[in-house]
Amino acid sequence: MNSRVKPIEPFSAASEGAAKVPATPQPRWVKWVLVGTAIAYLALILFVPALNVFVQAFSEGVGPFLSNLTDPDFINAVRLTLIITLIVVPINTVFGLCAAWAIARNQFPGRTLLISLIDLPFSISPVVAGLMIVLLYGQRGWFGPLLESMNLKVIFALPGMVFATAFVTLPFVAREVIPVLEEIGRDQEEAAKTLGSGDWQTFWRVTLPNIRWGLLYGLILTSARAMGEFGAVAVVSGNIIGKTQTLPLFVEEAYKQYQTQAAFSAAILLGLLAVITLILKEIVERRTRIKAPRESLD
């Protein structure tokens, strides 16, 4: 997920109207060989593995599947995953909006550098991110003694997991909102200000409605990644069953304990999350696509 791949841009719109006839008269078999190869490759690494999640979860019927869902460890893992997501998403949304505004509404030296810095968490391995947090807040970390004297536990506890999750999901909102803010320009905002609206009012009544789809998409991506993050959280959590075990950690643990059935029951929940993400993405893309031509008129 990189800045150059702007999913909210209506790039598919071009292909919708364009003729599907190849520019050069190709033999028909060329098309079908290419399509067939693409499908075969995708089947091997995408379709079959994705289908497998759903088949395996129900391989022994719905009964065992449902009983897996009532396992207390599983319920604890779901609860912890939701708590972390509910803390991280609002924080990163506020940051993302501030950063997007600062970048899109100002010209300053080092602007590109700042965008790259915000993208940094995507480039850093989640394990290295977790390591950084351990080096800061762990027992032998920078703030370790201080935290200990205050009787606060960050590593192997919820705060560390929130830090790790916030780190890996930091860029999403900013990077989805920046292009939208740049595109709508500042005319409407300035008009609102001239008419006497305050900063907050302008934001709530003018800016927010304009950026809502980009923001929504950023929120979707942040939530999905927050619920699915594994590496960074694994490093800082200690994976204490029932205490610091999130849903992805539960999946791995169950698999390692040869409880494949339980692993897939939990996996299907995360798989559904991915499906919902993809569907919402389609909806958001269509919305922006329909909106795009009308906006280009003014």
Add this chain to the structure above:
Amino acid sequence: MTFSQTSDPSSWQRLRDRISHISLPWRVTWIYLSIMLFLPTIALLLRASTTGPARFWEIATSDIALSAYNVTFVTALVTALINGVFGLLIAWVLVRYEFPGRRIMDAVIDLPFALPTAVAGLTLATVYSPNGWIGSLLAPLGIRVSFTRLGVAVAMLFISLPFVVRTLQPVLQEMEREIEEAAWSLGASQWQTFWRVLLPPLVPAMLTGVALGFSRAVGEYGSIVIVAGNIPFQDLIAPVLVFQRLEQFDYVGATVIGTVMLVVSLLLLLGINLLQAWGRRYEF
């Protein structure tokens, strides 16, 4: 945001004045980035610098570390290149052809972005295990995928595919068909049109996609730790090595190898930015 050298009280005053004039979003951005991003990065680098160059080099180039780099970087490079070829094919098919299921195929390309890595690892490990759907077909041929380096490769193929497709798609869409038509009407064959006319403008986007996929594959942990056997000198990747060092409370070892990974990702990021700047030459 340039802070000049401040020594005398009057410039301090000016600095304070300037800071108090910085708008709220600016302050939130910089404070949050400092706490969440700069501080942890500096902590890692400073911790690494206290190791001492000789000791750092010794750990960073120990046999187990070298073999982990080999498994990580070579496998990531090979898989990114494979995805470069297949990603071009898939992007081409999606942009240029109409066929049943095209929209679904287009949507599913993003699945590796959306699917949590633990689930990806779990399902790949099952599908490619000797009694899995695909693994059972490969087993008679003597090919084992799960818990070997091939498993690492499959996981990397999975997670790096969307990068190539999504970088190429917009470029392919913007390409003008007139140029192709011109080439063809001037007597170029299918192959000549492809190699001489179509491919050159696609190369920067393809390289960017491959580099993005490579960068992601190098840092990947979740899916690989499940699908691989994590055996040193066989299929142990560098992020798993960092994780194992931490589990053994070997903070120095984890810091050194983690720093090597961090520096590599920063260099990759720089390279990708340069590639994208190069790619923009073709924009009109």
